[in-house]
Amino acid sequence: MTSTFKAAITERYVRTPTDYKIATLPVPAPPSDTQVEIAVHAVSLNPIDYKRAEGMIAIPLPEPFPLRLGYDVSGTVTKIGSAVTRFKVGQPVYGRVEQASVGTIAEIVVANESSLSPKPDNISHKEAASIPLAGLTALQVFEKAGLKEGQSVFVSAGCGGVGQLALPLAKHHFKAKDIITTVSTKKIDKAKALGATRVVDYTKEDVHKVLENTADVVFDTTGDSSSYMIAKPNAHAVSIALLASGDAIDGFRDDSIAIAKRLVGAVGWFVTRGFRAKGVSCEFLLMNPDGRALETVFNPLLTTGKIKPMIASVYPFTDDGVRKAFAELRDGHATGKIIIQVRDD
Ligand SMILES: NC(=O)c1ccc[n+]([C@@H]2O[C@H](COP(=O)([O-])OP(=O)(O)OC[C@H]3O[C@@H](n4cnc5c(N)ncnc54)[C@H](OP(=O)(O)O)[C@@H]3O)[C@@H](O)[C@H]2O)c1
Structure with a gap:
């Protein structure tokens, strides 16, 4: 039995992925009653991974070093806790x-049973790994905004990691009528194929002007404090990139520092003033893991092909692979999700 395993880490807050590395660490403790141990096959990257590594969220989320990277996973169960029932x-x-x-x-x-879902048979581990954080974020945003059948919804960056799952989710799960998004020129056809009914090239058009007053729900993925212009009066906006109030950092840390909270609150109040002036509610959402929602909402959509995982690139589980994968993510122009393959599918 091996007593060590390999994991991607940083030893301190670092400015670029060139300082990320794969380290040899002592194996994790065996699963507790409600946990599952997984042999990892594939992982997808999310911007939160490099934001943590760069210390960008160190105040609301202080963490020990070595800082371990990665939230999304697809793999095979190798051990289960005594109270695990689903796996x-x-x-x-x-x-x-x-x-x-x-x-x-x-x-x-080693993760909680509650964070996990059975993987649909018709998709690979790489494809499955591309879904959880981004997909659950889109689902939780639309639920928070109260998106209803027949409504119009605006999603910024429709071919980004979150956007490319938000578009088919709006279409097939929420049954939105008008699904509006922004992309750069070469991604227009991809956004249409994902379910967008109206695609605006943000590199060529004045998005706020051409889309003024069109959406019942605005889903801001880019931190655009002017997206209130796209909302109809009295619409709902949810952002995953604009901290709209001090409460936004509660989800990171239970004892959110009062002064940080006040500071975020003041900045949030300022950047969301356009929403308030128009009567549009604007809230921040911090996503939560939810294995049951993956199983009940995403598995049927994946099995029927209504959601087709969109993979931008696949990198190997090596120092160089991890660094290149994060360099592509930080560049901010990926079409879909960036994957690190740890084991063969
Ligand atoms: N609060 C939460 O719980 C939560 C959860 C998930 C993500 N997030 C945050 O949400 C943001 C987006 O995440 P992500 O995973 O979707 O990132 P991502 O995959 O890195 O986003 C890249 C995409 O954004 C597009 N893009 C960049 N600027 C744009 C603009 N001005 N207008 C339209 N599209 C633009 C790029 O397309 P082009 O090449 O066409 O520019 C690219 O397709 C990140 O800041 C992330 O940290 C927060």
């Missing part, structure tokens, strides 16, 4: 692990 050894699973289990870019991860 058995040998089963393929996927999910976005909870904060205490962060560090999925690794050979092994």
Whole structure:
């Protein structure tokens, strides 16, 4: 039995992915009653991974070093806790692990049963790994905004990691009528194929002007404080990139520092003034892991091909692979999700 395993880490807050590396660490403790140990096959990257590594969220989320990277995972169950009921050894699973289990870019991860879902048979581990964090974010945003059948919804960056899942989710799960998005020129056809009914090239058109007053729900993925212009009066806006109030950092840290909260609150109040002036509610959403929602909402959409995982690139689980994968992510122009393959599918 091996006593060590390999995992992607940083030893301190670093400015660029060139300082990320794969380290050899002592194997994690065996799963507790409600946990599952997974042999990792594939991981997808999310901007939160490099934001943590760069210390950008160190105040609301202070963490020990070595800082382990990665939230999304797809792999095979190797051990289960005594109270685990939904999974058995040998089963393929996927999910976005909870904060205490962060560090999925690794050979092994131990995570709560509640964060995981069975993997649909018709998709690979690479495809499954591309879904959880981004997909659950889109689902939770639309639920928070109260998106209803027949409504019009605006999603910025429709071919980004989150946007490319938000578009088919709006179409097939929420049954929105008008699905409006922004992309750069070469991604227009892809956005249409994902379900967008109206695509605006943000590199050529004045998005706020051409889309003024068109959406019942605005889903801001880019931190655009002028997206209130796209909302109809009395619409709902939810942002995953604009901290709209001090409460936004509660989800990071239970004892959110009062002064940081006040500072975020003041900045949030200022940047969202346009929404308030128009009568548009604007809230920040911090996503939560939810294995049941993956199973009940995403698995049927994946099995029927209504959601087709969109993979931008696949990198190997090596120092160089991890660094190049994060360099592509930080560049901010990926079409879909960036994957690190840890084991063969
Ligand atoms: N609060 C939460 O719980 C939560 C959850 C998930 C993500 N997030 C945050 O949400 C943001 C987006 O995440 P992501 O995973 O979707 O990122 P991503 O995949 O890195 O986004 C890249 C995409 O954004 C597009 N883009 C960049 N600027 C744009 C603009 N001005 N207008 C339209 N499209 C633009 C790029 O397309 P082009 O090449 O066409 O420019 C590219 O396709 C990040 O800041 C992330 O940290 C927050």
